Amino acid sequence: MRKILLIALLLLCNLTFAQDKGTVTGTVTDKELNNEPLPFANVFIKGTSIGTTTDLDGKYTIAAPIGNQVLVFSFVGYKTIEKPISVVVGKAITINQVLGASGGEQLEEVQINATxxxxxxxxxxxxxxxxxxxxxxxxxxxxxxxxxxxxxxxxxxxxxxxxxxxxxxxxxxxxxxxxxxxxxxxxxxxxxxxxxxxxxxxxxxxxxxxxxxxxxxxxxxxxxxxxxxxxxxxxKEYKGKGFVEVEIGGSANSRAIDRDDFQKTDGSGAFGFYGRYGHNPFAVVLSHGFTTRGTYAPINSSLTINAGKSFDFKDESRLSFFATASFSNKYEYREGPVVDFSNTFNRRYPNSREYEYATQSTAMLSALYKINGNHKLKFTSLFLNSSSDQVGEYGVLGLGTNRDARNESVFDGGSSFQKNIQFNQDLIFVNQITGKHKFSGNGFSDELKLDWGVGYNNVIAHEPDRKRINLENYAFALDNDPTTNPVFLTNNSFDNQRYFQKINDEELNSRINLTYKTSEKVSLNFGYNGRLKLRNFENQRYGYNFNDASRNILVDVNNLDAIFNIDNTQFFRNISTGKLYTIESFRTLPGYEDSNFVTLPGLPENTYEGELQIHAGYISAVINANDKWTILPGIRLENVNQSINYDVINLGVNGIGGQNASETFVLPSLSVKYALNDDQNLRFNFSKTVSIPEFKEVAPFVYEGVSQRVGGNPDLLSDPSFSNVFNLDLKYEWFVTRSELVSLAVFGKQIDDPVNLVVANDATGTQRYFRTGDKATVVGIELETKKNIIVNSDEETQLSAGFNFTYMNTDQDLQAQQGLFSTGFDRTSDKLQGASDILINANVTYSPTQFDNYKPVASLVFSYFSDRIDALGSGQLGNIVEKSVPVLDLIWKNKIGKNWEANLTVKNLLDPSIQRVREGTSFGDVILSDYQRGITAGISLKYKF
Missing domain, CATH: 2.170.130.10 (TonB-dependent receptor, plug domain)
Structure with missing residues (x-):
């Protein structure tokens, strides 16, 4: 009886309490982002502890005391709003509020980075x-x-x-x-x-x-x-009163750190710039030898400076700046076999060493001008400089390697050595202006929005000096027989060479999109995209033509400058001067082909020019049929015009030519979202797209690496010039909480006339791009989950995990190809190039919150991909396969107080082998390359002023 009375009393109290309350609901939106929902904003009754935070949709609900109250809306970095309300017993009122970084009515808060x-x-x-x-x-x-x-x-x-x-x-x-x-x-x-x-x-x-x-x-x-x-x-953007942040760091690679003989090229600077631009390449050949410098402190370093500042003006106007500048370098040492194996080549370097010093410099300025609440402009200027300074030494023991011996048994012949010294630098300039506008008044609807952008890009890519020498009999360099000293390979003048290459890309691109909301349920998008891209390419190569008397000269690979210098250079052909060699170019100046005088610098060896023009218009709609259905149909009309003109030496009479393709596409698309409830979506997408060849795929220029040669194929711009692609996606999403997710997706693609990299039927084993069949298909499934494992009483996540898994099945038909180049297959189908059956990404993050002035975050991050085809094999030759790689990283970040941060990273903990294999040869599977990158451990220190 007492229990029944107690329950009745509790029910009565609850009923009485509920009758003293009213319900306040609404949505908080973000003025800085075109009134998008603002999650995690604070909403509370002033003078009480009654309050809540908005959900992912910006919505809130509060049980408020009856009578006149003051509802307070706040968000870090935004102005606080206080709004009087009248709460009625048992009734719900709706109060929506817009928050922004300016325009508040009451409290003045210190503004920090609102982004x-x-x-x-x-x-x-x-x-x-x-x-x-x-x-x-x-x-x-x-x-x-x-x-x-x-x-x-x-x-x-x-x-x-x-x-x-x-x-x-x-x-x-x-x-x-x-x-x-x-x-x-x-x-x-x-x-x-x-x-x-x-x-x-x-x-x-x-x-x-x-x-x-x-x-x-x-x-x-x-x-x-x-x-x-x-x-x-x-x-990145910034809106706030200002900050300056400096971070310095250092790290070491386990395989590079113990190399006291770490080598770099001569002429490259520590900051990734080459000091010989503006010089004639031939002058560089004469004045600079093959020197490689030893460095004794292969320690990676980095420096980053970030800064931001905002200036507020009247009428909600604001000008904000964000700037960043950084520099980093890294040393890497790789050791293992390097093999060139194709239908005609079998050159093996089982004892190879590669030293690489890489740098990266970045500078970016972003200026955001908020004219008022309806108009914003953004300017972004980005500069990137990346460099790679590589010295490679490739040795061979007891295998046929020179061109005279390449058709013999691989266990015949002598031994050889190749040294490759090269520096690559890429200078990238990106400049953009974008704008967002919302029009109202003067006959405009409040729902008319304009979004536009214009960009200009410039890329200057250099290989300003590549030096390559080939030696024979290198295996006997340390014996006591003077007749077996290593000597230069002299099958032709270019077995020992200097190489120069430069590329200049310019691109102008634009976009514009007009959104008109015709009703609460329908929005229309009208847009245009334009793109003009130009490429100019040229390379030049010089060979060392040794005189008969100097063919067997003693060679010290650690002192090549004793041979390659101006004193040993002969400037007259067919005249004995006692010099060691003449310097030849592939193309001499017109009229001097038979001259006794070496007419240098000569003409570029290969050139090509590419142009791509794209003009497109589209219309799409966003139809919110009801609370459940959102439908986005669209159609795009696009004209593509692509051309290539070339002058290359490797095609004889066909070396000068060009190809052009132009086509207009009609591309439909349909996206459908069905909201199962507030937290779950079901999505569907169907579209038709195309695949356009790149300049490097159609230009017949061949780049000769140490272990492979890759060139383009102009036939790709013949009919069919472009590939049709049909895409289908179906996805389920469950947003369990504001930071937790479960999703499952299935997808399929059909690619007509797919392009693959394949070994061509030629004497050099060159890989080229071909349309290898009529159709390729991709079918796959994706699973993703993000889970909070431990959450404290304040709903702060302390331990979380993420996992995503993808399984794919790919298939394409293969057919023999004929044209300027040809290739064939001993099978009718294969997997698609570049496709792994399995992809896995996972992470676990621990972030304890019990410390007042110390916020550590530790993460383990794992990724894995299974074997995938790097290039298709042809004839009796199997595929080149990139073997599976697991990667595990540890990151430990420590924020100390308001200003300091100390971080530790350990990258590539598993240090797996990075392996490429040629499958299905008469010798079984041949390892083309096999090395480990090493474990890199580093620390950094950051201070925010």
């Missing part, structure tokens, strides 16, 4: 949840937790994405460089490498990144050249 919220993982999950299309992002906050140092590492943490270890190659759903696009603030970025379509994402340090997003499903705002996805980097 921090848009860098948070939770805010990006909200964006993903609300987006009408399939899109995934990683923000600056998550980048910091996972110790991500650049954009390349950032995208590899997203499901279905992997990065090729030891290179800049990024794969999305098994499709590599040629199927991707990269943009900065929605505008096209150039490539920094002649052999790549996309820029090396590792050139973008995390200090300039607000977030990185990947759109795997197509919609009409993107260029038609879309098969795997579009990677967009949003540059």
């Amino acid at each position: 921090v919220n848009r860098e948070k993982e939770s805010a990006l999950l909200l964006e993903q949840k609300k987006a009408a299309v399939i899109k995934e992002s990683i923000g600056a906050q998550e980048l910091a937790k996972k110790g991500v140092s650049d954009a390349a590492a950032a995208v590899s943490k997203i499901s279905g994405v992997s990065k090729q270890e030891g290179s800049s190659n990024v794969y999305v759903r098994g499709l590599g460089d040629r199927y991707l696009n990269t943009t900065l603030n929605g505008l096209s970025l150039p490539s920094n490498n002649i052999s790549k379509k996309n820029i090396d994402l590792s050139l973008f340090p995390s200090d300039i990144i607000q977030n990185v997003s990947i759109s795997k499903a197509y919609n009409s705002i993107f260029y038609s050249d879309f098969a795997a996805g579009n990677i967009d980097i949003t540059s």
Whole structure:
């Protein structure tokens, strides 16, 4: 009886208490971001402890005392708003509020970086949840937790994405460089490498990144050249009173640190600039030998300076600046076999060493001008300088290696040695102006928005001096027989050579999008994209033509300057002067071909010019049919005109020529989102896109590396010139909490007339690009989850984990190809080049919160991809396969007080072998390269003024 009375009394108290309350609900939006929902804003009743925070949709609900109250809205960095309300018993009132960095009515708060919220993982999950299309992002906050140092590492943490270890190659759903696009603030970025379509994402340090997003499903705002996805980097912005931040760091690589003989080229500076620009290449050949310098402190270092400042004016006007400048370097040592194995070559270097000193310099200025609440302009200027200084020594023992012996048994012949010394530098300039406008009054609807951008990019890519020598009988260099000393390989003048190459890319691109909201349920988008890209390429090569008397000269590979100097250079052909060699160029000046005088510097060996023009218009709609259904149909009309003109030496009478292709595409797309409830979405996407060849794929110039030769194929611009791609996606998302997610996606693609890298049927074993069949298909499944494992009483996450898994099945038909170049296959189908069956990314993050002035964050980050085809084999030759690689990193960040941060990173803890294998040869599987990159451990110290 007593229990029944007690329960009745509690119910009565609760009823009485509820009758003294009213309900206040509403939505808080962000004035700084065009009134998007603002999550995590504080809403409370003034003078009480009654309050809450807004959810991912900016919504809140409060049980408030009856009577006249003051409702307070606040958010860090924004002005606090106090609003009088009248609460009625048992009734709900709706109070919506816009918060911004200015225009508040009451409290004056110290303003700090207001963009921090848009860098948070939770805010990006909200964006993903609300987006009408399939899109995934990683923000600056998550980048910091996972110790991500650049954009390349950032995208590899997203499901279905992997990065090729030891290179800049990024794969999305098994499709590599040629199927991707990269943009900065929605505008096209150039490539920094002649052999790549996309820029090396590792050139973008995390200090300039607000977030990185990947759109795997197509919609009409993107260029038609879309098969795997579009990677967009949003540059960092700042809104606040000002800060300066300095970070210094140092690290060491386990395989480089103990090399007291670490070698660098002569002529390259410590900061990644080459000191001989403006000189005639031939003058460089005469005045600079083959010197390599030993350095005795292979310690990596870095320095970063960030600064920001805002200036507020009247009428909500604000001018904000953010600037960053950084420099970093790294030393890497690789040791292992390097093999050139094709239909005609079998050159093996089992005892090879490579020394690499790489630098990266970055400078960015971002200026954001908020004219008023309706108009914003943003200027971004970015400069990147990357360099690679490599010295390679490649030795051979007891295997046939010279050109006279290459068709003999691989266990016959002598031994050889190759030394390759080269410096590469890429200078990249990106300048953009973008604007966002909302029009109202004077006949305009409040829902008319204009978003536009114009960009100019310039890339200057140099290989300003590559030195390569080849020796025979090197295996006997240490014996006592003077007749077996190492001597220069002299099959032709260019077995020992100097090489110079330069590329200049210019690009002008633009975008404009007009959004008109016709009703609460329908918005229309009208847009235009334009792009003009020009490339100029030339290279020059000089060979050392040794006189008969000097062919067997004693060679000391550690003192090559004793031979290659101006005193040993002969300037007259067919005249005995006692000198060791003449210097030859592939192309002499017209009229001097038969002259006895060596007419140098001569003409460029190879040149080509490429032009790409794109003009596109599109229309799409966002239809919110009801609370459940969002439909985004779109159609894009795009004209593509691409041309290549070339003058190359390796094609004889066909060496001068060109090719042009022009086509107009009609590309439909459809995205559908069905909200199962407030936290779960079901998404569908279908689209048609195309794949456009790159300049390097169509220019027949051949780049000769140490162990492979890669060239283009102009036939790619013959009919069919472009590949049609059909894309299908179905995805389920469950946003468990504001920072937890479970998603499952299935996807499929059909690529007509796919392009692959294949060994051509020629005497050099050159790999070229071919349309290898009629069709390729990709079918896959993606699973992603983010989970908070330990959360304290204040709902702060202390232990969290993330995991994503992708499985793919790919297939393409193969057919023999004939044209300017030809290739054939001993099979009718194979997997798609670049596709791994399995991709895995995982991380565990521990961030205890019990300390007052100390905030540590420790993360273990793991990634894995299974074997994938790097290049298709032809004839009886098997594929080149990049073997699977697991990577494990440890990051420990420590924020101490308000100003200090001390960090520890240990990268590549597993130190796996990086291996490329030629499968299915008569000798079994042949390892083409096999090395380990070493474990890199480093510390850094940051101070914020």
